[in-house]
Amino acid sequence: MPAILVHELRLKNGANESRRMWVRTKEDTAREWCKSVIVVTHRSGKLGMVVILDTKNQQRATVEITDNLEQQTTIEDFFIKIYGVDSMEKVVDECSTDFIESKLREDKDTIEVWKREIFIGKYTLKINSESKDRLLLITEVATDEKHLLHCQSEGGTMVYEIPFPLKPARDYVVQAFYGSCLEPGKYSLSARAHCEFRTAMLQKHVQLLYNRASEFCRPARRCAIYHLYRNKPRHYFEKIRSRGGVMTKYMKNNGGDQASPLNRSIQGLFFSAYYKYSPAGCPYLPEDSPFGDQRLHVAMPFFVNQYNNLYFADFFCHYTNHHVTLVVTEAGSYSDHFCRQHLIPLDKTNNPFLYYNHWKKSCFTNVALNVEIFYTENINIGYLLCNKKAYFSFCDVIGNSKGKSFIGQRKNKNCQICNLTPEEIIEPVLK
Numbered sequence: 284m285p286a287i288l289v290h291e292l293r294l295k296n297g298a299n300e301s302r303r304m305w306v307r308t309k310e311d312t313a314r315e316w317c318k319s320v321i322v323v324t325h326r327s328g329k330l331g332m333v334v335i336l337d338t339k340n341q342q343r344a345t346v347e348i349t350d351n352l353e354q355q356t357t358i359e360d361f362f363i364k365i366y367g368v369d370s371m372e373k374v375v376d377e378c379s380t381d382f383i384e385s386k387l388r389e390d391k392d393t394i395e396v397w398k399r400e401i402f403i404g405k406y407t408l409k410i411n412s413e414s415k416d417r418l419l420l421i422t423e424v425a426t427d428e429k430h431l432l433h434c435q436s437e438g439g440t441m442v443y444e445i446p447f448p449l450k451p452a453r454d455y456v457v458q459a460f461y462g463s464c465l466e467p468g469k470y471s472l473s474a475r476a477h478c479e480f481r482t483a484m485l486q487k488h489v490q491l492l493y494n495r496a497s498e499f500c501r502p503a504r505r506c507a508i509y510h511l512y513r514n515k516p517r518h519y520f521e522k523i524r525s526r527g528g529v530m531t532k533y534m535k536n537n538g539g540d541q542a543s544p545l546n547r548s549i550q551g552l553f554f555s556a557y558y559k560y561s562p563a564g565c566p567y568l569p570e571d572s573p574f575g576d577q578r579l580h581v582a583m584p585f586f587v588n589q590y591n592n593l594y595f596a597d598f599f600c601h602y603t604n605h606h607v608t609l610v611v612t613e614a615g616s617y618s619d620h621f622c623r624q625h626l627i628p629l630d631k632t633n634n635p636f637l638y639y640n641h642w643k644k645s646c647f648t649n650v651a652l653n654v655e656i657f658y659t660e661n662i663n664i665g666y667l668l669c670n671k672k673a674y675f676s677f678c679d680v681i682g683n684s685k686g687k688s689f690i691g692q693r694k695n696k697n698c699q700i701c702n703l704t705p706e707e708i709i710e711p712v713l714k
């Protein structure tokens with residue numbers, strides 16, 4: 284296919300030196316190309332400028348480089364990158380001279396994911412910068428598909444809704460360039476920021492993980508348990524006691540599968556149903572914990588009862604053991620509604636992980652994996668202690684408890700057992 288000339292550009296610096304540039308692309312790409320975004324970076328990486336041209340009406344244009352650097356610069360000191368953008372802000376082509384990455388200041392200005400509507404792939408970013416003009420380059424990592432967006436605000440913090448849906452369970456990188464308008468279509472760049480994130484998976488993907496997890500723990504070795512436990516340092520429980528005995532829930536961190544819809548969506552408190560087993564098959568509690576030396580034990584009926592619902596949320600591993608995350612919600616609550624839409628509801632009396640057996644009048648857990656429970660309400664410990672539904676014990680601590688409990692460990696991406704294949708992510712087929 285013949286190459287079509289899109290632009291004939293003349294680059295000019297303050298010293299009136301100039302340089303010509305011809306931008307060509309394939310014929311079909313040229314038809315889609317609506318806007319040309321020209322990013323100029325100085326050799327030092329510390330000075331940048333953006334010029335936005337209307338491709339069809341400014342085929343011949345002079346780009347004047349505002350070089351307010353102290354030192355003397357020549358036109359050869361500037362590098363150019365050109366993005367061809369279509370009417371949907373999608374990058375259809377890009378080309379550059381020996382482009383060097385911008386080394387603009389990256390400290391005060393930030394960008395992060397603020398809100399997500401998982402069903403429709405609507406993601407909202409929170410952008411914080413003193414600059415009024417922001418240029419966002421959003422890249423889907425696997426396909427290298429890029430979108431280039433320009434947004435403006437009064438400066439300070441703004442929330443910005445990405446104007447197209449993101450695909451589920453994919454990695455994205457957002458690069459933000461901050462600057463101010465010099466004249467229409469021309470901006471100076473002064474700072475940058477970037478963030479990387481994985482979009483949440485859909486319920487279909489969670490169902491596939493559930494299938495993997497139930498496959499993994501078959502044939503099941505089950506054991507009766509009477510309590511779930513939660514380890515924390517002594518001062519954590521001291522503080523709760525001094526504040527009236529209510530243990531308050533907090534936002535779920537990013538631990539486990541990075542695409543879990545649960546992450547940063549609802550609040551709760553983690554408990555464990557993990558027991559060790561003697562060679563004879565008798566369960567006993569682990570002697571130590573990475574999360575703290577004090578252990579709160581809460582009786583099973585507090586969690587598994589007629590007023591609560593149970594959901595499957597996640598299946599993952601770090602190094603050796605496989606874990607499942609289950610969620611216990613109060614029926615009808617906000618969290619319950621969220622879980623019903625995004626997770627897999629479990630039958631409390633019949634599921635592969637944790638269930639109540641009416642005949643034996645007790646709860647059973649699956650020994651093949653670590654079952655963790657995220658309980659989505661505050662807990663009044665004082666009330667439970669008074670009513671003999673909870674008790675405390677102590678154990679040793681291993682490792683750095685702060686880091687582990689706060690940040691949350693990410694899933695081992697290379698495990699074949701608990702990671703969905705790229706095909707399953709693109710097209711989740713339920714058998």
Ligand SMILES: [Zn+2]
Nearest residue numbers: 600698700701
């Ligand atoms: Zn695994």
